Amino acid sequence: MQMVNRPYAAAFEAYATQHPEVLCLSADLTSSCEIDGFRDRHPDQFLSLGMAEQNMLSFAGGLGLAGFRPFLHSFGVFLYRRPYDQLMASIAYPRRRVRLMGFLPGVTTPGGMTHQAIEDISVMRTIPNMTVLEAGDATEVESIVAEADTVDGPVYCRILRGAVPRLFDTPLKIGQMRVLSEGDDVLVVTAGITTEEAIRARGALSRAGVSVRHLHLNTLKPFDAAQIVAHASSVRHGVITLENHLVAGGIGSMVAEALAEAGLPRRLIRLGLQDTYAHGGSRPYLMRHYGMDALSLVRAVERLTGQTTGIDEAALEGVRIDAVHSLVKAEAL
């Protein structure tokens, strides 16, 4: 698997320098959001707003009113949890073309509860006028910049940083989910880092005789309920959602709503954080601990099909372990 170093940094710089009405805003996490090079090379297009997210969001609303399209860079959790009122009143309600670039979604940060955006999808998708995107690989990180900027309104993006695997060779297109396999036993719906986990599981499941239909979502709002229902209706045993997020309000909820509204009776297992906070730790540890990894998916498939597969950790593709300190990640956070 090809790994790409800091795909966001290069993609944002290439795009923003061609669009002077795009502004780069940061709240004191400039290198952590891979825009330090942009700051150094294009200081006229960069605005440091300091550790003051409430002001940054309303300020961005004002920039939007002036006709600019600010890209706000911070950890995802800092873009909505404290400044929620500002997000509503200054950005979402008036449909400002503000691009919220949320780094370190879910358990991709070792920073613990304060740093982990585990309810961002549930919050963002209930906000009228908001578009919600999530990048699942280096290609999607690269293409999310220009694609988000096509939206006539605010956009929240879950961004991956550092060394990111390249899984796809076509760019992210809003509203176009990826059908990664077309099996007919079980439907698996993933997004972001959980797609890589499902790919790890799929090979072993296939060898064990389980035919998986696998969908990768990059557009969480607007949510294509009709497509989900169509895929769900073509599998035998049911649906499993696997998300880097609380199961309440996120992809699991969206799929449940889609099935219920369509009146399609299918069993549904929602994997992800089960009404719990996470804590600080490495990504593989957290995904295992909270039941969000490939092996958890295999066990869920077994519950759904009623068959044991005999798959254990050794049978799965290897787990990537990122170093806490590396050249692509300046600091631990």
Place this chain on the structure above:
Amino acid sequence: MRNEKSTEAIAHAIRSRVFEHTIRNNGGYLSQACSAAEQLAFLYNEGLNLGPSTMPMIPPPFTGVPSAQNPDYVTGAGYNGPFDAVHDRLFIAPAHYALVAYACLIEVGRMAPEGLEMFNKDGTSVEMIGAEHSPGMEVHNGTLGIGFSTAAGLAWGRKRLGHTGRVCVFMSDGEVQEGQTWEAVQAAAHHGIDNLWAIMDVNRQQCDGAMDDVMTVGDIATKLRDFGAVVAEVDAHDLPAMRAAAAIPHPGRPLIVLAHSRPTQGMESLMSRFPRLHYVRFKSDEERARMNVEIAAELGIAPVKLEAH
């Protein structure tokens, strides 16, 4: 756009109109008219470079909130003139001053008196708490403390675009209890945003009563200066002083004029309610009738003719 009436006359007319509305409706944001009449009259009549209103004199009915399915949505900004490079913008940060702001729009000829009859009536845009689509409102400011931040962003953007028009915020002193206000002032100073200024109605009142009882805020002027603003302090009812303060150069920094006001200015009878002044609702028919006579006499106008119940 200079009105033919004097700013003093407009301020008096704002008080009279809000008084009449409050008596007739048995409630209203009356003390805000007392404290802010000169400030809003000054901004609309001489302090700001506003073009003529682009909106109908009688406000159109509510036409829906912003959404992709509502392409005809407009804000109330047009009442403050066209959004172009040369004209100023005005944000009314304390959106509950809407009644006073609407009265001001009428007195400066930007809205018909019929507009105020729509106040707080279902299906109109003339909402009790000024919304983005209400006459004279340009953005949502109903949660206090977000106005100056939005204005700072707009001002930064206008500067980059080469606009000569400035951005002004009418603020209230209670907003200094919100942390965001301080974030906004420090950001405006850090980025040298000097096409931005504000008048703050320092009436020392808030919803629960006198600010000193609710939350002590200390010396607002010193704190604002420490955060990087140029600050002037004036008597809010002294228009020559307000003119001088608004003209203070403030290169590289925002200007904030603290207008020290009296929440009963022009209606001393209201002191009998002190410190419950945030929203005046008369406790009895007797109080309403007495206030009607007493305040009308103070304003030099006839009492409101009340229908017999």
